[in-house]
Amino acid sequence: MRRFLVKRLWHAALTLFVMITGMFFMFRLLPGDPTATVISPALYPKAQAALKAQFGLDQPLWMQYFIYLKNLTVFDFGVSFHTLRPVAGEIGNRMVNTLVLILPSMIFAYFLGALVGAYMAWRRGSKAEGLLVLLATALQSTPVFWLGMLAILFFSLKLDLFPVGHIVSPGKFPQATWQMYFSLDFLHHLALPFMVNVAYQFCFPFLLMRSTMLSTIGEDYIELARMKGVPENKILYHHAMRNSLLPLATTLPMILGWAVAGSVVIETVFSWPGLGLLMVEAVGRSDYPVVQASFLLIAVLTVGGTLLADLMYGLLDPRISYK
Amino acid sequence: MLRTFLNFFSIVWRSYAGKISLIVFTICMSLAVLGPIAAPYGPTERVYDAAGNLVRLAPPSWDHWLGTTLLGRDVWSQMLWGARPALTIGLLTALGTVVIGVNVGLLAGYLGGAVDSFLMRLTDIFLGLPFLPFIIVLLSLTGQNIWTIILAMMAVMWRSTARIVRAEVLSLRERQFIAAARTTGASDFDIIYREIAPNVMPFALVGITFALAWAIITEASIGFLGFGDPNVVSWGSIIYDAYASQMMYRAPWWVVPPGIAIMILVTSVYFMGRAYEEVVNPRIKQAG
Numbered sequence: 001m002r003r004f005l006v007k008r009l010w011h012a013a014l015t016l017f018v019m020i021t022g023m024f025f026m027f028r029l030l031p032g033d034p035t036a037t038v039i040s041p042a043l044y045p046k047a048q049a050a051l052k053a054q055f056g057l058d059q060p061l062w063m064q065y066f067i068y069l070k071n072l073t074v075f076d077f078g079v080s081f082h083t084l085r086p087v088a089g090e091i092g093n094r095m096v097n098t099l100v101l102i103l104p105s106m107i108f109a110y111f112l113g114a115l116v117g118a119y120m121a122w123r124r125g126s127k128a129e130g131l132l133v134l135l136a137t138a139l140q141s142t143p144v145f146w147l148g149m150l151a152i153l154f155f156s157l158k159l160d161l162f163p164v165g166h167i168v169s170p171g172k173f174p175q176a177t178w179q180m181y182f183s184l185d186f187l188h189h190l191a192l193p194f195m196v197n198v199a200y201q202f203c204f205p206f207l208l209m210r211s212t213m214l215s216t217i218g219e220d221y222i223e224l225a226r227m228k229g230v231p232e233n234k235i236l237y238h239h240a241m242r243n244s245l246l247p248l249a250t251t252l253p254m255i256l257g258w259a260v261a262g263s264v265v266i267e268t269v270f271s272w273p274g275l276g277l278l279m280v281e282a283v284g285r286s287d288y289p290v291v292q293a294s295f296l297l298i299a300v301l302t303v304g305g306t307l308l309a310d311l312m313y314g315l316l317d318p319r320i321s322y323k
Numbered sequence: 324m325l326r327t328f329l330n331f332f333s334i335v336w337r338s339y340a341g342k343i344s345l346i347v348f349t350i351c352m353s354l355a356v357l358g359p360i361a362a363p364y365g366p367t368e369r370v371y372d373a374a375g376n377l378v379r380l381a382p383p384s385w386d387h388w389l390g391t392t393l394l395g396r397d398v399w400s401q402m403l404w405g406a407r408p409a410l411t412i413g414l415l416t417a418l419g420t421v422v423i424g425v426n427v428g429l430l431a432g433y434l435g436g437a438v439d440s441f442l443m444r445l446t447d448i449f450l451g452l453p454f455l456p457f458i459i460v461l462l463s464l465t466g467q468n469i470w471t472i473i474l475a476m477m478a479v480m481w482r483s484t485a486r487i488v489r490a491e492v493l494s495l496r497e498r499q500f501i502a503a504a505r506t507t508g509a510s511d512f513d514i515i516y517r518e519i520a521p522n523v524m525p526f527a528l529v530g531i532t533f534a535l536a537w538a539i540i541t542e543a544s545i546g547f548l549g550f551g552d553p554n555v556v557s558w559g560s561i562i563y564d565a566y567a568s569q570m571m572y573r574a575p576w577w578v579v580p581p582g583i584a585i586m587i588l589v590t591s592v593y594f595m596g597r598a599y600e601e602v603v604n605p606r607i608k609q610a611g
């Protein structure tokens with residue numbers, strides 16, 4: 001077990017390291033001069049040189065790389081080209097905002113998907129099952145930002161039930177950031193993106209649970225339980241469903257990581273100030289330190305999710321050997 | 324190779340859901356081919372009425388089946404023009420993805436050892452890569468046109484096919500017919516591409532369908548985030564235009580059709596993939 005753990009951790013660390021390195025050199029070696037946005041070519045050469053020195057761009061590339069790595073170890077992501085303030089100051093809040101949006105909806109969608117998926121596998125061949133499979137596939141095939149736009153169109157503008165976007169109403173931002181997450185106004189803003197996310201994230205666990213259940217139902221012990229006269233409900237939820245939970249449990253962290261990566265579009269539609277929106281905005285402004293930092297944090301969440309999924313698989317399935 | 328391909332359609336045709344989705348997909352394909360010819364207006368053509376005024380945000384009517392946009396463009400024509408980039412980008416990406424993925428899987432699985440470790444480590448790294456954010460960053464650096472979009476998607480998406488193919492090659496490698504080929508003096512190259520490759524083709528086809536579905540949605544997402552090819556009208560870019568104009572709330576006929584088109588197309592692709600997968604590979608669970 002210990003070796004398994006060490007190996008997985010090492011792989012995750014290696015993945016992150018390669019990504020950080022790749023990103024760093026991608027920005028500096030690909031065509032287009034990212035510094036042109038802050039250091040205008042129209043400036044006097046002397047002023048240009050001074051600015052370059054201020055951002056550390058006068059150093060050779062490998063030196064810049066080591067300084068970058070060194071700074072990362074103390075969570076120093078550099079200075080934003082746009083606000084000229086340290087990136088680290090803002091990015092933490094953004095990450096919390098993303099997680100607050102993604103985590104609860106994801107977990108809710110997983111529970112819902114598991115229950116409905118199990119029940120529908122039990123009623124396989126019924127009209128309701130066929131309809132739900134079609135609906136879930138169609139939802140999965142729908143661009144989620146478009147779903148969000150329809151939700152805004154209908155619930156916000158037509159019925160006037162929810163705000164159009166953002167995380168709190170303008171002017172209502174509380175004194176301390178943490179207070180925001182406990183305000184009704186915040187929940188009111190969270191409701192619509194939450195629902196859209198649940199609708200979208202429901203499909204995967206639903207389809208997965210359904211197909212796992214279909215193979216579980218064919219097992220002998222289900223037949224045995226039936227012969228013993230165990231009530232159908234009990235067979236469904238105690239015997240069959242429990243034994244079908246493994247793939248669902250182990251994919252959760254990984255899917256969560258993907259959802260964080262995919263949240264760029266949801267956050268854009270709802271103007272939700274999370275990591276994804278920050279990244280999209282920063283790319284638009286050529287604010288490369290912010291792009292790098294937000295990408296890095298999204299990558300940490302994705303890689304962390306995959307790592308957790310691997311570990312959970314090892315923990316939950318005793319048939320796995322820890323090699 | 325061709326036989327496997329034709330076999331795909333006959334297998335899909337066997338199931339009810341497969342039949343319907345094959346028909347829907349064929350309709351979409353013919354739209355992509357014929358759409359631009361059938362479209363009453365050009366993709367960015369502005370429509371004026373008899374008095375010479377721009378027809379802005381006109382609701383659906385006999386003249387404009389799906390109404391017009393803020394800039395007076397005919398939505399129905401845009402939809403017809405938009406089918407082609409969605410499918411071209413999707414199909415090329417899917418094809419490239421699978422070509423890379425299958426080759427990585429074949430080499431890793433067959434050669435084993437250091438090659439395998441290296442390629443699989445690489446695959447793992449790509450599996451951890453946040454898909455959409457990475458593509459946006461890449462596009463912002465390389466510039467945005469159809470080809471960079473296709474290449475950017477290909478650069479990441481091969482990862483899942485590579486894994487599945489490798490796992491299959493690992494078991495194929497130990498079979499008798501490979502040993503037989505080796506005793507007759509076949510080279511590694513021959514064994515990989517003549518003996519093993521045909522056997523992983525079904526996996527490649529499943530990979531193509533899921534990659535196609537992903538690529539179409541991703542292309543739309545890229546377009547929506549404003550990183551699409553500015554010179555091409557695609558379903559994603561129509562949604563982006565409607566969103567960016569802030570007029571979509573006054574003109575639902577502008578936003579609703581492209582989303583529905585994407586949904587129908589991708590759903591049909593998913594169902595085709597599943598209908599095929601259920602027959603050729605009943606073991607593997609549908610991977611979304």
